Amino acid sequence: MRELFDACKAFIERINADPLAVINRLWPKFGLDPEFEKLLVSK
Numbered sequence: 388m389r390e391l392f393d394a395c396k397a398f399i400e401r402i403n404a405d406p407l408a409v410i411n412r413l414w415p416k417f418g419l420d421p422e423f424e425k426l427l428v429s430k
Contacts, residue, residue, distance in 0.1 A: 402409050
């Protein structure tokens with residue numbers, strides 16, 4: 388149980404260290420970037 392607590396605490400500390408990165412990942416994208424979309428469908 389202690390390992391789980393420590394891991395959760397470390398995760399929270401990591402995401403709180405860079406809140407803009409979290410916001411950028413969660414913010415919806417309203418436009419398409421052709422270069423990024425190309426990477427999604429390339430094999």
